[in-house]
Amino acid sequence: xxxxxxxxxxxxxxxxxxxxxxxxxxxxxxxxxxxxxxxxxxxxxxxxxxxxxxxxxxxxxxxxxxxxxxxxxxxxxxxxxxxxxxxxxxxxxxxxxxxxxxxxxxxxxxxxxxxxxxxxxxxxxxxxxxxxxxxxxxxxxxxxxxxxxxxxxxxxxxxxxxxxxxxxxxxxxxxxxxxxxxxxxxxxxxxxxxxxxxxxxxxxxxxxxxxxxxxxxxxxxxxxxxxxxxxxxxxxxxxxxxxxxxxxxxxxxxxxxxxxxxxxxxxxxxx
Amino acid sequence: xxxxxxxxxxxxxxxxxxxxxxxxxxxxxxxxxxxxxxxxxxxxxxxxxxxxxxxxxxxxxxxxxxxxxxxxxxxxxxxxxxxxxxxxxxxxxxxxxxxxxxxxxxxxxxxxxxxxxxxxxxxxxxxxxxxxxxxxxxxxxxxxxxxxxxxxxxxxxxxxxxxxxxxxxxxxxxxxxxxxxxxxxxxxxxxxxxxxxxxxxxxxxxxxxxxxxxxxxxxxxxxxxxxxxxxxxxxxxxxxxxxxxxxxxxxxxxxxxxxxxxxxxxxxxxxxxxxxxxxxxxxxxxxx
Numbered sequence: 001x002x003x004x005x006x007x008x009x010x011x012x013x014x015x016x017x018x019x020x021x022x023x024x025x026x027x028x029x030x031x032x033x034x035x036x037x038x039x040x041x042x043x044x045x046x047x048x049x050x051x052x053x054x055x056x057x058x059x060x061x062x063x064x065x066x067x068x069x070x071x072x073x074x075x076x077x078x079x080x081x082x083x084x085x086x087x088x089x090x091x092x093x094x095x096x097x098x099x100x101x102x103x104x105x106x107x108x109x110x111x112x113x114x115x116x117x118x119x120x121x122x123x124x125x126x127x128x129x130x131x132x133x134x135x136x137x138x139x140x141x142x143x144x145x146x147x148x149x150x151x152x153x154x155x156x157x158x159x160x161x162x163x164x165x166x167x168x169x170x171x172x173x174x175x176x177x178x179x180x181x182x183x184x185x186x187x188x189x190x191x192x193x194x195x196x197x198x199x200x201x202x203x204x205x206x207x208x209x210x211x212x213x214x215x216x217x218x219x220x221x222x223x224x225x226x227x228x229x230x231x232x233x234x235x236x237x238x239x240x241x242x243x244x245x246x247x248x249x250x251x252x253x254x255x256x257x258x259x260x261x262x263x264x265x266x267x268x269x270x271x
Numbered sequence: 272x273x274x275x276x277x278x279x280x281x282x283x284x285x286x287x288x289x290x291x292x293x294x295x296x297x298x299x300x301x302x303x304x305x306x307x308x309x310x311x312x313x314x315x316x317x318x319x320x321x322x323x324x325x326x327x328x329x330x331x332x333x334x335x336x337x338x339x340x341x342x343x344x345x346x347x348x349x350x351x352x353x354x355x356x357x358x359x360x361x362x363x364x365x366x367x368x369x370x371x372x373x374x375x376x377x378x379x380x381x382x383x384x385x386x387x388x389x390x391x392x393x394x395x396x397x398x399x400x401x402x403x404x405x406x407x408x409x410x411x412x413x414x415x416x417x418x419x420x421x422x423x424x425x426x427x428x429x430x431x432x433x434x435x436x437x438x439x440x441x442x443x444x445x446x447x448x449x450x451x452x453x454x455x456x457x458x459x460x461x462x463x464x465x466x467x468x469x470x471x472x473x474x475x476x477x478x479x480x481x482x483x484x485x486x487x488x489x490x491x492x493x494x495x496x497x498x499x500x501x502x503x504x505x506x507x508x509x510x511x512x513x514x515x516x517x518x519x520x521x522x523x524x525x526x527x528x529x530x531x532x533x534x535x536x537x538x539x540x541x542x543x544x545x546x547x548x549x550x551x552x553x554x555x556x557x558x559x
Contacts, residue, residue: 168380171344175368176394176446186397190384267384267426 055237063237064244072226073245079222080215080249083139084207087146091203094147095154096196102155103162103192104184116155124149124210128217142214142222149210150203157202161195162188194268197261204257208250223249289355290449290482292318292341297360298349298507299336310336312507314350318499321480325493325500327543329550333508334486338452341484343368354449370394373443377455379435381427387414387438388423394446410445417441417475433464437471444475450482457492466524469496473522490539494518495527502542505550512542 041058043051055063067073102109102116124145131141165188173187215224227242262268299311310333318324326334339345341352341359343366351361360366373394374380381390391414392406401409414420419437427435436456443451457465473496476483487493493500494516502512514535518526526532 166378166380168374168376168378169382171342171368172374172376172380173382173393173397174344175342175370175373177370177398182397187382190382193384265384267428 053236055240060237060240060244064241067238067241076221076223076226077245077249079219080211080224080246081253083143083146083211083215083222084204084253086143087148087211088150088204088207090143090147091150091154091207092200095151095199096158099155099158099199100162100184100188100192103159104188109159116152120152120156124206125213125217128214132218138218138220142211142219145214146207146211149206153203153206154196154199157195157199158192161192161198164195165191193264197257197264200257200261201254204253205250208246208253212246289320291320291355292316292359292450292482292484293353293356294318294337294341294350295352296350297337297340297347297352299333299340299345300348303348309507311347312509314503314509316501316510316513318482318484320355321482322499323476323483323485323497325485325487325497326503327488327490327493327500327539328503328508329505329543329547330488332503332505332546332550334503335454337503337508338374338454338484338486340366341450342366342372342374342452370398370446371449372452373446373448374452374454375436375439375443375456377458379427379432379439379456381435381439381442383427386424386426387419387430390427390438391442391445394442398446413441413445417471431464432460433468436468440472440475444479444481448481450484453483453485455486455488457489458487465492470524472496473520477521490536490543491527494532494535494539495522495524500539502539502546505546505553511546512539514539 037057039047040051040054041056042048044054044056046052098112102112127145127148128141131144132138135141135144169187169191170183173183178186211222212224212227215222216228219225223242223246227239227246230236230238230242294314294316297311297314298309301308301310314333314337316324326337328334336345340347343360346365347360347362349362352359352366354372358364381387382393385393388407388410391410392401392403395401395406395409396403411420411423414423417437419434419441422430422434422438427438430438439456440451457468460468469492476496483497485493485497495518497516500514500516501510502514503509504511516535518529518532
């Protein structure tokens with residue numbers, strides 16, 4: 001009722017509201033998030049029978065607060081972040097040159113592509129047993145699985161990026177006297193950056209998926225392990241705190257990747 | 272306006288005088304052992320230094336093939352092309368691309384990750400003739416002369432298609448090429464932008480008197496801009512008809528409605544129409 005009155009009389013309240021949410025997109029996002037929490041609260045309080053076992057957001061927030069004061073919680077963050085970072089960075093360091101090489105050199109692609117395509121469909125988690133056998137520590141095993149998660153995506157994106165460089169760009173560079181080497185470093189590489197950025201963006205998401213699952217199977221610490229242990233202990237609010245933490249961690253990582261991408265592509269940021 | 276092309280070295284100054292092309296019985300067959308597509312057959316024309324030549328013809332008639340051979344992106348399978356009396360493309364000598372024959376493409380080929388200034392200096396810096404600051408100085412000077420100095424720091428993606436082509440032509444001209452190869456550069460433009468781009472190109476042509484090889488299928492454009500219009504047949508392409516455009520220079524837009532212009536246009540149209548019908552029917556057969 002109050003809302004409809006406000007809608008008819010725009011002045012003070014609405015204007016103030018509008019000032020906060022100048023951006024209508026942000027307002028919609030805010031409404032959706034609020035709505036979600038309201039539904040959750042209602043659901044846990046008995047609106048949806050299947051949510052009977054789930055604590056209300058209010059309780060979860062209280063538990064979350066307690067978590068924030070436990071060193072083990074922050075240690076879990078640290079562990080997971082490091083695993084993601086190692087795997088993700090290794091995937092970029094190995095994957096970007098590999099993708100560039102495959103796109104640039106026909107012979108190299110002929111050699112590597114079939115093998116690559118054979119290995120790509122194997123889900124990262126299927127690598128868990130082998131990975132444990134491969135590597136001396138659990139830590140390296142999980143980082144390796146994380147690496148696998150990001151690796152194929154980045155290679156495929158870079159390869160696609162190189163293959164779709166307009167022929168005209170390369171042709172005009174050749175006309176201006178560029179050597180093959182200059183073409184590679186000055187044309188192919190910058191022209192592939194948008195694809196590298198896409199690969200990184202998709203890759204970071206997969207990395208978090210993989211690291212959490214791997215921790216649940218083989219880890220002894222990390223946000224995934226934290227969530228799993230909460231489940232084993234029957235600590236429902238803890239499970240949700242774990243889940244939310246993973247969401248926030250993924251969001252923060254994606255945002256960091258976006259900042260890096262924008263920095264790499266000043267010509268795209270502008271519009 | 273010769274100052275614009277003032278060159279530091281004598282060698283390049285001499286080069287500006289040239290740009291005569293002799294295209295002799297050029298043929299091009301793609302995949303001779305397989306599908307065997309004959310793109311060009313016995314295609315000949317003489318282009319004098321400083322001529323503005325337009326090539327019109329139906330889509331897929333081999334116009335771009337000829338341009339690509341001249342640019343050095345493709346080789347020919349018969350005949351030869353001479354540039355200032357020197358073999359440019361022959362059977363034994365595959366042509367190689369060079370800054371003396373720069374192409375401006377239909378969709379543009381500015382490097383999107385470089386600013387306008389960085390794009391324009393790309394040629395001189397890559398060829399190693401100038402360091403970056405010398406080249407920038409010259410590029411700035413040149414951009415100022417053609418009225419583009421306000422967008423030096425913009426990225427191509429921020430510019431209209433008309434502006435992009437202007438930058439691209441400037442990027443070509445800074446290399447002091449012998450010929451400018453334009454592959455339907457204004458095809459995707461709206462009428463107004465196109466008219467403005469024409470005016471700009473004509474001004475540049477009057478300033479520099481470079482040999483221009485201009486591919487289009489817009490008859491008005493061909494007549495309005497060029498000294499000679501060559502009509503190419505549908506595949507295999509050869510020159511079916513050539514027409515000297517006797518409109519005075521500098522060209523003005525009002526000329527496009529003059530009686531003489533319309534006469535020439537209707538003559539061209541007849542020739543082109545026959546080829547278009549042929550190409551259309553051939554296309555239908557290929558589809559069936």
